[in-house]
Amino acid sequence: MKVDYTVSCYDKHARDYDLYQSAVVPGYQEMLDLAAEACKRYLPQNARIIDLGCGTGNAALAVLRKMPSARVYLIDGSGRMVQVAAEKISCAYPKAILGCKVADIAKSDWDEGIDGLGQAGEGYNAIVSTLVLEHLPFDLYKSAIAKCYRLLKPGGWLLAAEGYSQAGSDMQEWFIEEMEERRKTVDPQLSEFVARLRSERETHYYASKAEKEEWWRRAGFVQVNVLWQYLCIALMVGRKPM
Ligand SMILES: C[S@@+](CC[C@H](N)C(=O)[O-])C[C@H]1O[C@@H](n2cnc3c(N)ncnc32)[C@H](O)[C@@H]1O
Numbered sequence: 001m002k003v004d005y006t007v008s009c010y011d012k013h014a015r016d017y018d019l020y021q022s023a024v025v026p027g028y029q030e031m032l033d034l035a036a037e038a039c040k041r042y043l044p045q046n047a048r049i050i051d052l053g054c055g056t057g058n059a060a061l062a063v064l065r066k067m068p069s070a071r072v073y074l075i076d077g078s079g080r081m082v083q084v085a086a087e088k089i090s091c092a093y094p095k096a097i098l099g100c101k102v103a104d105i106a107k108s109d110w111d112e113g114i115d116g117l118g119q120a121g122e123g124y125n126a127i128v129s130t131l132v133l134e135h136l137p138f139d140l141y142k143s144a145i146a147k148c149y150r151l152l153k154p155g156g157w158l159l160a161a162e163g164y165s166q167a168g169s170d171m172q173e174w175f176i177e178e179m180e181e182r183r184k185t186v187d188p189q190l191s192e193f194v195a196r197l198r199s200e201r202e203t204h205y206y207a208s209k210a211e212k213e214e215w216w217r218r219a220g221f222v223q224v225n226v227l228w229q230y231l232c233i234a235l236m237v238g239r240k241p242m
Contacts, residue, residue, distance in 0.1 A: 006135045007077035007104065009201035010055065013194050014080035017056050020194045024182045025131075026175060027230030031161050034228040035128055035235055036062035042157050042237075045069045047125035048098060050114070050151065052105065053077075053132025057085025063128065064093045073098045073114060073124070077105065105132070106140045111147045123153035130161040131233075134204050141205070141212075145219045152240040158221060161228075161235040165206035172206070175231040209234055 010017070021028055036059075039049065047070045051060040060072040072089065076082045079102045086100050103110040115122060127148045133141055148158050165172060183191045209226055213236065216224045221238030228235040 006202050009197045010076075011078040011080050012197055014056065014078060014084050016190055016194060017081070017084070018058070020186060020190060021055075021058075023186045024179055024191070024194075026178045026182065027233055030230065031228060031233060031235055032059055032062040032130060035059060035130060035159050035161060036066045038157075038159055038227055038235075038237060039063045039070070039126055039128065040066040042239075043067070043070070043125045046071070048122065049073070050075060050124050050127040050148075051085070052127050052129035052148070053135075054085045055081050055131075057088050059128045059130045060085065060089055060096075061092065064089065064096055068093065068096075071096050071098045074100045075103055075105070075110070075114070077103065105144050106136055108143070110144075111151060114151070124151050124156055125153060126157045126159060127151065128159045130235075131163070133160050134162040134206060135202070137205050138207065138215075142215055142219070145216060145221075149220050149240055154240055155242045156240050157237055158216070158240075159227075159235065159237045161233060162212070163204060163206055163232050164209050164212070164234055165232070166208055171232040175233070178231070206232075209236065212236065 047067065049063060049070055050073045052075050054060060054074040054076045057074060060074060063070055074082055074085050082100050082102050086097060090097055101114060133144060136144055183195060213224050216238045220240065222241050224238040226234050226236050
């Protein structure tokens with residue numbers, strides 16, 4: 001299945017991911033910092049947060065730097081990514097990890113056992129997902145955000161950064177041109193290895209921000225807004241009503 005194929009791409013370069021990602025993806029750190037700032041602004045102390053599609057844990061880490069009292073649950077389809085994330089976070093914040101799970105969020109059982117509301121659990125104050133949901137076909141995307149809604153406490157937030165398409169705009173092409181320029185600053189072997197893996201294995205499903213905002217609202221989210229955008233990457237937030 002195509003979705004599994006995308007995960008295998010990340011599994012294969014988990015150890016090289018950070019080097020490539022921060023150097024090559026425009027706006028990457030700014031996006032993480034803004035997601036973290038939003039968590040600090042909107043969430044209570046000791047917030048329980050899921051990093052959905054955590055990769056090497058950079059979103060969770062950005063949040064913990066601003067909110068050291070938060071606790072994070074790490075989920076990714078790649079076992080190696082989860083391992084790298086858990087090592088990195090437990091080193092800097094030894095008590096911050098609530099749990100870790102290797103799960104394919106395209107499947108219907110990815111939320112099993114992660115202590116959501118309705119399963120006698122506490123629920124979460126936020127779900128942060130950066131550069132992940134764009135890998136899901138639209139029907140699975142809608143199921144995933146419905147599950148996110150169920151996992152959140154009343155008043156909890158979904159914060160998701162994704163790539164978007166916009167008819168009549170060249171923002172995706174522009175973004176890719178910027179990435180190509182930045183690739184020249186990275187060790188050529190690493191750059192070639194990661195870029196080839198991603199072009200061969202990754203699949204993206206792009207929609208417009210207006211379409212996804214509508215899907216979020218239909219899932220029950222309110223206060224749906226775009227907080228940040230750099231060319232085709234945007235950070236959308238929405239809240240489960242109190
Ligand atoms: C571009 S990386 C983003 C990682 C991290 N959130 C960040 O911002 O650095 C995409 C991540 O999504 C994960 N992923 C993609 N499709 C997935 C799926 N269907 N289920 C679980 N994880 C998935 C990949 O394994 C990878 O770690």
